[in-house]
Amino acid sequence: MSVTYARGFGAAAASAGFKESGRPDLGLLVCDGPGTAAGAFTTNAFPAAPVTLTMSHLVGGRARVVLVNSGQANAGTGDEGLEDASTMASGAAAALGCAEEDVLVCSTGVIGPRVPLGRFRAALPKLAAGLSADGGDAFAEAICTTDTRIKTATADAGQHRVGGCAKGAGMIAPRLATLLAFVTTDAPAPPDVLRRIVNERAIPVWNGLVVDGCQSTNDTVLLLASGAAGGDVDETALGDAVESVMRSLARQVAADAEGATKTIVVQVDGATDPVSARAVGLAVAGSDLVKTAVFGSDPNPGRILQAAGDAAVVVDPSRFRSSIGDIPVIEGGVVLQATDPKRALDGPEVLVAIDLGVGDASATVFGCDLSYDYVRINAEYST
Amino acid sequence: MSVTYARGFGAAAASAGFKESGRPDLGLLVCDGPGTAAGAFTTNAFPAAPVTLTMSHLVGGRARVVLVNSGQANAGTGDEGLEDASTMASGAAAALGCAEEDVLVCSTGVIGPRVPLGRFRAALPKLAAGLSADGGDAFAEAICTTDTRIKTATADAGQHRVGGCAKGAGMIAPRLATLLAFVTTDAPAPPDVLRRIVNERAIPVWNGLVVDGCQSTNDTVLLLASGAAGGDVDETALGDAVESVMRSLARQVAADAEGATKTIVVQVDGATDPVSARAVGLAVAGSDLVKTAVFGSDPNPGRILQAAGDAAVVVDPSRFRSSIGDIPVIEGGVVLQATDPKRALDGPEVLVAIDLGVGDASATVFGCDLSYDYVRINAEYST
Numbered sequence: 044m045s046v047t048y049a050r051g052f053g054a055a056a057a058s059a060g061f062k063e064s065g066r067p068d069l070g071l072l073v074c075d076g077p078g079t080a081a082g083a084f085t086t087n088a089f090p091a092a093p094v095t096l097t098m099s100h101l102v103g104g105r106a107r108v109v110l111v112n113s114g115q116a117n118a119g120t121g122d123e124g125l126e127d128a129s130t131m132a133s134g135a136a137a138a139l140g141c142a143e144e145d146v147l148v149c150s151t152g153v154i155g156p157r158v159p160l161g162r163f164r165a166a167l168p169k170l171a172a173g174l175s176a177d178g179g180d181a182f183a184e185a186i187c188t189t190d191t192r193i194k195t196a197t198a199d200a201g202q203h204r205v206g207g208c209a210k211g212a213g214m215i216a217p218r219l220a221t222l223l224a225f226v227t228t229d230a231p232a233p234p235d236v237l238r239r240i241v242n243e244r245a246i247p248v249w250n251g252l253v254v255d256g257c258q259s260t261n262d263t264v265l266l267l268a269s270g271a272a273g274g275d276v277d278e279t280a281l282g283d284a285v286e287s288v289m290r291s292l293a294r295q296v297a298a299d300a301e302g303a304t305k306t307i308v309v310q311v312d313g314a315t316d317p318v319s320a321r322a323v324g325l326a327v328a329g330s331d332l333v334k335t336a337v338f339g340s341d342p343n344p345g346r347i348l349q350a351a352g353d354a355a356v357v358v359d360p361s362r363f364r365s366s367i368g369d370i371p372v373i374e375g376g377v378v379l380q381a382t383d384p385k386r387a388l389d390g391p392e393v394l395v396a397i398d399l400g401v402g403d404a405s406a407t408v409f410g411c412d413l414s415y416d417y418v419r420i421n422a423e424y425s426t
Numbered sequence: 427m428s429v430t431y432a433r434g435f436g437a438a439a440a441s442a443g444f445k446e447s448g449r450p451d452l453g454l455l456v457c458d459g460p461g462t463a464a465g466a467f468t469t470n471a472f473p474a475a476p477v478t479l480t481m482s483h484l485v486g487g488r489a490r491v492v493l494v495n496s497g498q499a500n501a502g503t504g505d506e507g508l509e510d511a512s513t514m515a516s517g518a519a520a521a522l523g524c525a526e527e528d529v530l531v532c533s534t535g536v537i538g539p540r541v542p543l544g545r546f547r548a549a550l551p552k553l554a555a556g557l558s559a560d561g562g563d564a565f566a567e568a569i570c571t572t573d574t575r576i577k578t579a580t581a582d583a584g585q586h587r588v589g590g591c592a593k594g595a596g597m598i599a600p601r602l603a604t605l606l607a608f609v610t611t612d613a614p615a616p617p618d619v620l621r622r623i624v625n626e627r628a629i630p631v632w633n634g635l636v637v638d639g640c641q642s643t644n645d646t647v648l649l650l651a652s653g654a655a656g657g658d659v660d661e662t663a664l665g666d667a668v669e670s671v672m673r674s675l676a677r678q679v680a681a682d683a684e685g686a687t688k689t690i691v692v693q694v695d696g697a698t699d700p701v702s703a704r705a706v707g708l709a710v711a712g713s714d715l716v717k718t719a720v721f722g723s724d725p726n727p728g729r730i731l732q733a734a735g736d737a738a739v740v741v742d743p744s745r746f747r748s749s750i751g752d753i754p755v756i757e758g759g760v761v762l763q764a765t766d767p768k769r770a771l772d773g774p775e776v777l778v779a780i781d782l783g784v785g786d787a788s789a790t791v792f793g794c795d796l797s798y799d800y801v802r803i804n805a806e807y808s809t
Binding site: 087088089090116118119120121123153154155156157213214216255256257258259260330331332335336338339341343344345346348349350351352353354356357358360363373375376377378379380413414415417418419421422423 | 470471472473499501502503504506536537538539540596597599638639640641642643713714715718719721722724726727728729731732733734735736737739740741743746756758759760761762763796797798800801802804805806
């Protein structure tokens, strides 16, 4: 059900010809009435044009439309790219009868090429006419690039619904690790509530995901509220539901990451603080040596020690413990020679548990293995 | 000629049985008389046992012997590992007639297993008896693990000679990116001169090399001086020669990195300061997306923009320029669509030039591509 699980939203998709494959590449998400919105964005020094535009449109905390194209990232396109993004927003606004500032634009795909606006204009009328409360999955498909399947999730917060979708599948780093994620709710949540939920509940989830350590120019997380379900907003319950949806999406992105054959879940406990816990988890999940060992089901727990020690977090080696699945592999900083974790490396999801033994803080980090297919996909991506 | 190019040093190697392959795995480097020494070490929170031992032996700035085994890293081995390293040092000291504190020990290989001391004791007498002024290349071979060839370099500083060797080939990150590097000179350089040269001339070179972004537990750079050539020390000339040797070794490590088919040289100019320049270079050379694009000769310069923007360095997009080889690919932050850098991606060394356009500082960074073989080597390393 994706983004249309929440009442008050319609979605549609089209194949506009942005992708050479002819697959769906243009998505539209529209709130039936005036909606509220909040977002978070890449911190890359070269943000894509639609990121710059959408940040400016979000200042007032209101939005009605999300327009997404896949195929071109509209990044590294200079002033012309900014004009293109604005043209897309004004085109959608005209077709839907709202202000340009109500339209949030996102792009994903190859960095450099401009979005072919002629194809956008040709596809827009049919796209707008196709809006439907059943369109969430089609929207979720249109935003994909190298993804092999759509990522959707839903949750409830009392009477209010929360639904979302996201795309992967590469150029994903732990600083807001997502290319694009869209989550909607029918709760009548004012902008400041949405902003708090994005900052406190959503961003930590996406900062705990790593695929290849490369932060995109286009990362965008949007949270929109239609208010269609009415009632009072329980901010904690709504935050729980949004976090649950975001966490499910992040885990799906890790599982469908470029070339991934296994998901890596790193659970870090016993840290002095959550940021240190996450840093250790990201260092382990982001290590090419851990990732290749998981891919090959190669029991090499010394690489967990090495990666954890590279996190720029003060550790006490004598208290450091780790296990893979249910098999202890490191105890007091010593790599155990009598245990063999090979069995725990064979499944589709590998759990690495780390106990730093110095505090009470925890973090969960999602990652994936590094396979021949990651190299193949990215050695041949643009051509 | 490696480490025995400088007068006053002998070296030897043996196959002690630390490697299952039976290849040379024990190296000995000895200064004929009392020598001076300085070093730099990994900042990993779990330093290997020989790193801890060698740091303590270096406090006085004097050393006569470097003993290296390959096959086991003696990391993640706890108190027993520290005892093993000390046993190796005292064994070598007894065989050579010096104090244990005069022996610097280094290990490289799999993290976790202990060094088989019985094999060490069995191999030591013949190793010590084989010391020779022609042994530099044999020593350079014995320290290798997944390297496919030895890395050696020499330079002259007036009447004084400088020679060195290093090993790669993986677990190499820009925080002192080297598993092991040994450089010798016959200049009568006191410890403080050697320390300054290590800190100011050697460390920046190794901090500008990245293979897989994984900082080893065993990284060690040692600089030893025999004084055998006598004369006065010209610190600047000696520093130049040491830096030249270190730079050559770093470039060789990049070229022979695990699975590498191409070296990537990133030349960053126009930065406000050298640290920012190096950060941008490392972000580009360390990007898995840049590395796979180079491997596939896939012209995708948007990834250079993305990676440079991920360096946590403030940039002015309108001044940012880049070229691959002699072909401009980014101008004023815009990825050029009319140029095709494919030709410049085909050679064994790919030069990425970046001009930040905001200052006068520069940095050169060495890296390598990411190939199927990197995945293969590291998915099968320990088994």
